[in-house]
Amino acid sequence: MPPLRTLLAVPVSLALLALAPAASSAPATPPADAVLPLLLTSGGAPAAALLAREETGTHYAQAGQGIARADHFRAGSITKTFIATVVLQLAEEHRLSLSDTVEQHLPGLVRGAGNDGRTMTLRALLTHTSGLNDYTADTGGTVPLSPLQAVRIALTHPPADPGRYHYSNTNYVLLGLVIEQVTGDSYATEAERRIIAPLGLTDTSFPGSRTTLPSPHGRAYDTDGTDVTALDPQVAGAAGELVTTLTDLDRFYAALLGGELLPPHWLREMRDTRTAHGLYGMGLFPVKLPCGTTVWGHNGRIAGSYVRTAATVDGRRVLTFRVNTTALTDPDLEPALLAAEFCPRTS
Template structure:
């Protein structure tokens, strides 16, 4: 559940733009194959993986938009999967012990510190799954199963949940079941009210009678982030999360300030409007139509579906079992690399929202250019702007980015919640979208 502002502000280090010849990919290999190992060596992650998808949607693919004459003919998508992890560890070795600082420059020493498995397939997501066969495991005789990442693994997606929640709210707006100008009070009476006491500044200026759904979607509500009190470790009900936020100092309404509380409230609005939980409504509107078979809202279930690997905090503690109530509608989602690529491609291709609502989703004016509604842009050094979201929850960091038309998508993940060098994220996106 990170604040993307810091990621947007980090400059691309010159040393990371041009990889040395020792780390350059062989001819024909994607540029990301040279960059991915840096997430393990320099980023100190136990393991990392990516799945890239490139091609317009076939009319026979689940979630395919209507044919558009001005776009190129549909073709079979190209999927590229790569993963890397620290070698020579056993299943009981914590991440803190498997991330030594290399004696030499990590860029020139990648080959001796990591083992990259990279496969490309053309066709359907099932073809991509076939690239992650048992033969991959055979090539990793020195790698521990505790840190290995496979393409089919389920993992916690953190704040990527927000894109799903925003999509459902915008669908409801398109159906005229709510308006983005609606005050919170219209749907959740009495939930947010300003304090009357001049001595209590905590919620001064915040009132559900003037606070709109648009402000929640764009993080301009002024609501404090309840996870600043819980540190993302304490499971709370939605009402408890809001009450916790209301005890914290507010930010200025109308100014952009990333807050998980905003999307917890939106989850409550979805239930009030539809009569179904945000999880059930998202499954009905997005997960089932797109056949996102690896995506789910676990509620309070602490286990991950199979298959899955292990998840660690950046201090090395195993948090594979985790109560998702620490995040709720702001970050509860479990997914897979394939499902996230499929979802963002469908969303940006116009499959899930009518054109006016998709334009609203991508409009960043209210958030000072930082954020739309459940999506944010990132301009890369080559001038390309990608759209997507990141997600951080104990034991997992994920990032999905896509071109505006959804034709090209990349999702990468690490099985820990912090990348030691945050600039590596931009480096990896640059390798994918600027090559």
């Protein structure tokens, strides 16, 4: 799904609830905990959970029933951060260049309705500035497709304004194909070898066409209450098929932003938002909070799951929260929760 493009105003009532000092007779409660129940009462989620990773340790909280700390869940577009990391690692190895055209790696594939892979770079795919149509606008993100089928659907539409930021899942489906062409292995195999195994993310996987979740897991619900726990991840592919846990996501973003996966030059490239006019880097997007702190991360939405990870620029503080439904009905709640976690408390 598209990332949060602007930080919405945090309602005064939420700010007071999140930032009110704890009673002197009780230990201080992390302020994000106060916002979490609102994801149920105002956001419409059956259950919610968060895991904060800080220099002093980790903190877990949940609201509602049917969700647990160790649960596996679908992470949707958070997959894009993994894909972008692999592409940048390949650039570091000089196996591709971000200035390469799509045509150089996937000859003849991107043609039609005004789309032309000969003028489209890998950088444009990474930053969502290619202009390619988002194939999920046609499928609703509910139809399992092969990568080639997804691309062909997108190519029935003329491009948006190339060079301007236009979030499209098609970009990352193509990057998955580029990884395969360059390495001879699938994007899943490369991500497992380069990221998942080295970091010990034992509960993270690319399920391919497997419709079930690993144990343990709870139930997942669409916005109308339909149980969508069983889902073919080919509805998203390289743009959103990842299955993971709160612990693994916190570990991944801490490692990435902490410099464990990319050299400093490429990490700066990943966070460079100039190509996308300040809205997106490469598999990461920034959010500036009311207190002036900027956090980096991604969100993910797929049927039955909404997830958000945000971290400080050095990766020393990370927050991941999730709900077991497709979307929050109140868009103010996400920025409120991030501000409650990353902005200093006031007395």
